[in-house]
Amino acid sequence: MVEPDKMDQRVKRLNDKLKEKLGLRGKTLEKRLKRAGRTLPKHLRREGAFIVKAQQQATNPKMARLIDQEALDRSFAMFRHYLKDINPTERRKDKIINFLGLLVFNLVVIAALYLLFLLWKGLV
Known part of the structure; x- marks a missing residue:
């Protein structure tokens, strides 16, 4: 019991x-x-x-x-x-690193799309 x-x-x-x-x-x-x-x-x-x-x-x-x-x-x-x-500190650090990695990846994709747009319009 x-x-x-x-x-x-x-x-x-x-x-x-x-x-x-x-x-x-x-x-x-x-x-x-x-x-x-x-x-x-x-x-x-x-x-x-x-x-x-x-x-x-x-x-x-x-x-x-x-x-x-x-x-x-x-x-x-x-x-x-x-x-x-x-380990709570490792979890927090991993979350921050993952967020920053995602942010950098999105910025690279946006920059690549912008460059492609400029090439397509003949401005570069």
Whole structure:
């Protein structure tokens, strides 16, 4: 049987890790997982839905007995393992580099099109 207090502590730790590592906003785990979207792999989205469902069931003593403790522990372990490898500063740096790369590529394409236009009009 899952103890609601212990479950709430584990969910709070997971919630804090999601905010720290992925920068997700939201008050509840459910909202943060929804905001994560495709940031998380499919199997983790499924495990997250299982954790949210188990958290809701843990509030009712009769339903708390039905929660599979091993599967719940495995779900938390999967999240812990996935989030352990994420470096927030590297993620931020990669986003900036990708944005700048896209910006440079667009400028090169626009310059090439402008040059082609000038060649076509015979101005160059």
